[in-house]
Amino acid sequence: MTPDPKHDPKEDPVRHHVFDGIAEYDRRLPNWWLLTFYGAIIFAIAYWFDRQIFARTDDAKDIQAEIARIDAVKLAAAGTRDDPTLWKMSRNPAFVTAGADTYKNTCASCHGNELKGGVGPSLVDAVWIHGSKPLDLIATVENGVPAKGMPTWGPLLGSKKINEVTAFILSHHPAPSGTE
Numbered sequence: 001m002t003p004d005p006k007h008d009p010k011e012d013p014v015r016h017h018v019f020d021g022i023a024e025y026d027r028r029l030p031n032w033w034l035l036t037f038y039g040a041i042i043f044a045i046a047y048w049f050d051r052q053i054f055a056r057t058d059d060a061k062d063i064q065a066e067i068a069r070i071d072a073v074k075l076a077a078a079g080t081r082d083d084p085t086l087w088k089m090s091r092n093p094a095f096v097t098a099g100a101d102t103y104k105n106t107c108a109s110c111h112g113n114e115l116k117g118g119v120g121p122s123l124v125d126a127v128w129i130h131g132s133k134p135l136d137l138i139a140t141v142e143n144g145v146p147a148k149g150m151p152t153w154g155p156l157l158g159s160k161k162i163n164e165v166t167a168f169i170l171s172h173h174p175a176p177s178g179t180e
């Protein structure tokens, strides 16, 4: 730019160098521009601390949680009820957390908060009266053992909650190899 001859040099001084006949004004950056510029720097620093130092979660955890949620929806939608599916549910936090809720409200009074037994037998030891397979547990929970004081839960809880509470019990046991 060639300096404008009418231009007052005190207001916006022209810088000393000239390249290819082009000189430039030494103009102060407008305040709104400086504000966005410094604002962006402060935001970047705060954002970095928030994500890298104080964040309770990170991308890997977010992805794991989202995959677990999708798996849970898929498992529930498939409606399959067999041993491998129940073992899979038992490794899925969505089922296990829901099952833990049901357990606390309906089962803990007899089987204990830690599942170690009370009126009812322990559900974490290796001793099973009615079979150790996931479908055996489902059958016991659904039909109960009325003669021995284990209520019949099928009509009360429905199959969704029974799947979840069974997954919760199984989550305390090692899954067979091949279960993800």
Ligand code: HEC
Binding pocket: 102, 103, 106, 107, 108, 109, 110, 111, 119, 120, 121, 123, 127, 128, 129, 130, 131, 137, 140, 141, 145, 148, 149, 150, 151, 153, 165, 166
């Ligand atoms: C009123 C007490 C009581 C409640 C509540 C209760 N149970 Fe039981 N449960 C028992 C008793 C007693 C037995 C043992 C039955 C037997 O000896 O055949 C038992 C047995 C079982 C078994 C079989 C254990 C084995 O060794 O084979 C499972 C599984 C089980 N209960 C799960 C549950 C779940 C899940 C709930 C909650 C939805 C629940 N129970 C609620 C009393 C209870």
